[in-house]
Amino acid sequence: MLPAPFEAHTVEDNPTISMQLTRSLLALCLFLFSHCTEGARPNDQNFTAADVKPYGCGEECQENIRQGMKKDRQIFQGYPFDHDFYHTAANFSNANPGDVLKLEAFNDSSAQLSVPLDLTTYKMQYVSIGLHEEKVPATAFITLPYKADYGTKPRLLAFAHGTIGTMPSCPPTSSYNFYNYYTWQTLAVAGYAVVGTDYAGLGNNHTMHKYINPVLNGEDVYWSVIAARRAFPNTFTEQWASYGHSQGGGAIWGLSENPRVASNESGEYVGGVAVAPAPRVYDLLMAMLKAGEEDRSSTAPKYAPLIAEAIKSVIPPSAKVETITEAARERLPLASLLQLCIYGSQSLFLDLPNKGVNKSAYMHSNQLQSFQQEFGAALGKRGYKELLVLQGTDDQTVNYNVTEEAYHTACAAGNNVRLSLYPGLGHRPVLTASAPEFLGWLDERFRGVSASQQCVLRRVHPLVTG
Template identity: 30%
Template sequence: MAHKNLLICLTVVISVALTAGSAAAQDDGLPKSLAEAVKMEAADALPRTALYDAPKSLAASKPGALLKHEAFDGYDLPKGARAVRILYHSQNDRGRDVATSAVVLIPAGTAPAGGWPVIAWAHGTSGVARQCAPSLMKDLYYGEEGLMPMVRAGYAVVATDYHGLGTDGGHQYIDKPAQTNDVVFSIPAARKAVPELGARWVVDGHSQGGLAAWGVAELEARRHDAGYLGAVAVAPGVGLKSLSQHLADPGAASFYLDYFAYAIGHMSPGFKPSDMLTGQALARYHDVTTKGCWDYAYASYLGDTTPPKLKPGWDETPAAKRLFTTDAAGEAPLGGPLFVIAGEQDHSVPLFAVRETVAKACKAGATLNFRVYPGLDHDPTMDKSTPDQLAWIADRFAGKAAGNDCPAAAK
């Protein structure tokens, strides 16, 4: 499920903003038809329980409050590990109170003195429909791609679904403030549900979640949470405007046009899909955003050689500009260390976009670590860099200084 590195061999590389898994077209893990995609998603799906139903009002609680929790044994976890699902009080990008679901993964064995060290996990694109919550998938969407190694390494993982995935209310796709809030407010709620969690934590995110992790680093410059130690942003979805310009080429990756229109519409409710999309992209919009998740969306465009047309000037509309501005990174101060990771051959979030954002942050006075992995595409970057992520995280919990790669990165 998580290994979907989509490399479409076209005269123009199709670059996409935020996927937990773009994959090589020949990858056997990808669906070969829409019918196969439906079967794959059904085989991995878990039934939604009453936990995901929000209270009628959140007025009696504050952001970070635990609303519900339940132990759950239906995931594919490392031996001895266990899981607790939670529903908690969060906020959207405009500060409106919302309910968000998450799962807390607890390692095997007994918690160390001071409690389990915590990684707040921010996932990449799983879809935009309610059923696309990773906590409603047997493999939690990422499985062995970074996620389970974190648990085996002795970290409790608090993995938010993001509001609107699992819960009702609509997912604010690639909305940095909304996903940042979902990550930050998941931590105190998880501690209420699982008291053996420690006070100290880091955030680690990939793609859409990499942007959220960067957002947490920016937010912590203002919040100053006592237990926060730093952020890891793997292939963060930055440079959305430049990335979106490649999406109108024919190929399976064209479904991201539908996801982008969905994101803009949820951020600016007056924006309609027809303000951006025409042709097959508009015709498929409803199905792609409601009937399935990543596999379904990918398979919906298989074999399509007709370039989806975009309405001229859509990216200059106030709604589109709001998305690009809201999701900008590298301009705000950072709270604590930041480790940015990029793949040299990433065809979803190209290296130039990450490098430009890192350079911008460095010139603005940030202190960060930056590493490029030669020859790696989007998901392999997450997978192959996991040992380095865990080593960097271990150093933060050990109190070691993170150093600064900005003198070289800012050039």
């Protein structure tokens, strides 16, 4: 088995991890060297049966992965992967959190970038904070509107994306539309200046990506705002807000509980929008497993490889992930070797019994519960600013009952949360249906309007029913 190539600890502090990292990078580089053409994306490579059979991946497994990789390609549409940009900047060791390491305008001479033509777009490498409060490099995109409709400066909005994968090959900034699916572009065309983090570990390989980790994903969002202000001094409003979907919704919930937003370092944080959020991964997975038992077509088991990578990113290198079976553990390194993104990763265990899920461990192991307790949100912590939560009741990825429970827990802790439930809508349709609500809500926050009630739960009534 290949050791995990990108551990969650700083290499400088641990010689053992340094050796593991070196061996893993050599293995990965040899694989890519033998399979890549010049300029090819690291997640768009061919593989042979000989490459994957040592990991217990037979013909059915191989076909599943190929189909998953085919769907991953649709996310990126062949947009070039800028290896030089994602490489850790030479000045990183002397930099501080929030510092800008690299800033480049997107060069769209090939016309492959699909963003509104009135926007000016940049990519940025900056410094965030990692698992042990150590500094880590992260990357982000920044879009500037054609003009400022609100006074002399555009409003600043920090965007947190949903699940795209856990590997360095999967950053939204390397997608032809920055992984837009009616998310950040809705805000950009409304006149906001948008800074969208990739999250540490996606794009740059200094550290493993901390998947579905509201605490650390929230840090990446926060420090992207500091960096955007340093990249473009005196350009944005003093006020700023945030918006995220799915994994990103959890990040925004985590951000709202981060005491940094109560300071003036980033400007005046006025609140966040969390759409179909995942702040409590253990509770969510329990609901997903139950749904899977009741519905054989449930997509819940597909997340097992991604959840395994999330746990792996925060436990010691010698510890094993308990939520998957031994056969799944044998196969998990393929996600790194092949640099699989969301659909490729989801395909890894599909041919295994129980799709590689160790149900007993999911329900009884302390590993997953501890992960939620340490890195989750909406668990009774104080929230520092107002939060709007938007959730579809037919969401097959984020169970709305878990979201409602998170809402009640946050409100019981004295936080200011508004939850709007959209009957009959799924994980992505709620994005467009809720746009009038969240755009109006954000406008009020920037204008200094406070919520009239501390906590509000409402069901939206659709225009057409039946």
